[in-house]
Amino acid sequence: MTPKVIIFDFDGTIADTVDALVTIANRLAVEFGYVQITSEELALLKNFTSREIIKYSGISLFKIPFLLKKVKGELKHKIHELKPIEGIDAALIELHNQGYRLGIITSNSQDNVTAFLENNQLEQLFDFIYSGVTIFGKTTIINNVLRQKQIKTEAVVYVGDETRDIEASRKANIKVIAVTWGFNSPEALAKQNPDFLIHKPSELLDVMAVLS
Structure with a gap:
């Protein structure tokens, strides 16, 4: 067919949206307990699978749904720029x-x-x-x-x-x-x-x- x-x-x-999402993620790093992403680390993470990125970041799996909700909420304010x-x-x-x-x-x-x-x-x-x-x-x-x-x-x-x-x-x-x-x-x-x-x-x- x-x-x-x-x-x-x-x-x-x-x-x-990649740059905007990285900026938001870095701003929320302390609140959600993971390390901020440098430009060098971003280049490294681009070679990782989703599971590998989560493991590398050290974020708790239980926090991810709440993080995603917060990221989407903050992205809403940037939509007009994208x-x-x-x-x-x-x-x-x-x-x-x-x-x-x-x-x-x-x-x-x-x-x-x-x-x-x-x-x-x-x-x-x-x-x-x-x-x-x-x-x-x-x-x-x-x-x-x-x-x-x-x-x-x-x-x-x-x-x-x-x-x-x-x-x-x-x-x-x-x-x-x-x-x-x-x-x-x-x-x-x-x-x-x-x-x-x-x-x-x-x-x-x-x-x-x-x-x-």
Whole structure:
């Protein structure tokens, strides 16, 4: 079956939020009991999986849901400053014009995502937005979305910038396109063997042409 639905991660894949998230995370470090991230450490963390990052930081697993809630709340005040990844808006518009259904699955809040899309005139491109807090992946959320939307696994492709996006897609039995312009390094993503590894948004059109 030719894929007709493309599900995107939000932070680092569509929205250029990495710097803002690191700034917020560093500001909350003392409150939540983990070490601040230097620019040198950030380069190191880009090669880590989500589990490795949590272990490295020393944060308690019990505190993570509360940290994520606080981060999303603080990011809300920066949404008006944030911009799309360079070139992603043109790629999204073209995919939409070609008839693909576009959706977003994110651990960010629905309010933040909606505000960002509206600020950047992209809201009309997406058929659905699902928000859910998960520490180690999005498999459950992906499966719930596919069931609710009655989408067959072979009809969907997931696009994300982290190793956990690849892992979740594999567990959900759907194809995954890993993008190198977000959080994880190209090397870390390649180790997870995504179906496709791309380096600029325009390549999304090339991949979808291959899959069609």
